[in-house]
Amino acid sequence: MALHDEFSESFLQPVDRLAWSATKWEKYRGRDVIPLWIADMDFPVAPVIQQALAAHVAHGNFGYMSTPQGLADRLAGYYAERYGWEIQPEWIVWLPGLVLGFNLAVKACCAPGESALTFTPVYPPFLHAAKTQGRESIEVGLAMETDAAGRLGYHIDFAALEAAVRPSTRLLLLCHPHNPVGHVFSADELHTLADFAERHDLVVCSDEVHCDLILDSGVMHVPFARLMGERMGQSITLHGPGKVFNLAGLGISWAIIPDAGLRRCYxxxxxxxxxxxxxxxxTALRAALDQGEPWRLALLARLRANRELVVAALGRMGLPHTFPAATYLVWIDARALVESVGNPSQWLEQHGVGLSDGADFGAPGFLRLNFGTAPSLLEKALARMEVALAAVRGQIIA
Ligand SMILES: Cc1ncc(COP(=O)(O)O)c(C=O)c1O
Known part of the structure; x- marks a missing residue:
């Protein structure tokens, strides 16, 4: 039996997520709109995690819980094995959420009137974190290029970054791998970024929640803090199993802060x-760390296949798009449609497909498509998009 067969069937069946009020599906309750927006997946959680949770529920007591014995050591072992990064268990600060995690980084690192940098387009809460905390936000556009096949690529525009940084800047919020463009920052980029951060005396808060979702076989995730080496004290790494093991609703994540002073401020x-x-x-995290790997590998195989479905369809539609090296998110340039359809996201909703609106990520006219769902549902959504586009192009020609 192939490694992945044990789980692959479970990725083919759409789950009724409305039964438990999944945010992704509630948005379109009662409407025939296939939801491919918010970043969680429609697949059932790994059986080993379900079993661990069932045992916990059967125990029947849900009072306040301390961090289970040995969990921080286990996590340190995971970083050493998978990413060659030696962390100390005491560097871990447990958190109930990652958006909270980078908001705390702003609060800890920037005084009122000081500023934080972030790259756009980006997962919307990055755009709001500094402002929410009463600090200033400086947005720096990633450089975008299109290859011969019409695929979009993104990288850091260091000249723009140098031009944007101010004496009052204290923090850089990094999303690595990057949501929504699926870019895994290369070691070269990260080295240059580390030098930049050192020169300007910035703390880098790197949200690495998508790092175990690398789809390209030739691509390696390098934790930013590991790459910083001796300068690691200037880093906050945010992470959790929410994306890769689809546990976002369970509120389990952490910050890794090597410097004791910075950790105290945080x-x-x-x-x-x-x-x-x-x-x-x-409980879910422990099961994921100890027994989740076969499921994760099967998931990656499904996501790679889904990515192929999506890029083939977008190619037929003639819409420029990323070929994400990581995540289950494709980023689409629909600006050419704006003149004829208005807001592309709202227009697609009217045609039965719910994508994220690029405007929320700082890029109006773009769309984000979440392909973490059953392929049959994905194919149906893509077919609806193709029909909608053909109709518009027909109207334009007429
Ligand atoms: C990069 C990134 N960080 C954080 C989050 C949300 O994390 P949480 O639900 O733990 O706040 C997401 C969700 O999509 C994300 O993509």
Whole structure:
């Protein structure tokens, strides 16, 4: 039996997620719109995680929970094995969410009137974090290029970054791998970024929640902090199993902060405000770390196949798009449609497909498509998009 056969069937069946009010599906309850927007997947969670949760539920007590014994050591082992990064268990600060995690980074690193940098387009809460905390946000566009096959690629525009940084800047918020463009920053880019951060005395907060979702076999995720080496004290790494093991609803994540002083500031920013992670989240995390790998590998195989479905269809539609090296998100340039259809995201909703609106990521006219769903549903959504586009082009020609 092939390695992946044990799980591959489970990725083919759409799950009724409305039964438990999944945000992704609630948005279109009662409407015939296939939801491919918010970043979670429609697949059932790994059986080993379901079993661990079932055992926890059967115990029947859900009072306050401390971090389970040995979990931080286990996590340190995972970083060493998978990413060659030696962390100390005491560097870990447990969190109930990652958006909270980078908001705390802003609060800890920037005083009122100081600023944080972030690259656009980006996962919308990055755009709001500094402003939400009463600090200034500086947005720097990633450089975009289109290859001969019409595929979009993104990288850091260091000249733009140098031009944007101010004396009042204290923090750089990095999304690595990058949501929405699926770019895995190369070691070269990260080295240059580390030099930049050192020169300007910035802390880099790197959200690496998508790092175990690398789809390209030739691409390696390098934790930004590991690459910083001796300069690691200037880093905050955010991570959790929410994306790769589809556990976003369980509120389990963490920050890794090697420098004791920075860690103290971070904890102070959280004090009397931030609750512990969900106890069930700890249980799910332990099961994922200990037994989740075969499922994750099967998932990656499914996602690679889904990525092929999506890019083939977008190619037929003539819409420029990324070929994401990581994540289950494709980023689409629909600006050419704006003149004829108005807002492309709203227009596609009217044709039965719910994609994320690029405007929310700082890029109006773009769309983000989440392909973490059953291929039959994905094919149906892509067919609807093709029909809608053909109709528009027909109207334009007429
Ligand atoms: C890069 C990134 N960070 C954070 C989050 C959300 O994390 P949480 O639900 O733990 O706040 C997402 C969700 O899509 C994400 O893509």
């Amino acid at each position: 904890r102070q920013a959280a004090q009397r405000l931030v609750p512990e992670p969900c106890g069930l989240g700890y």
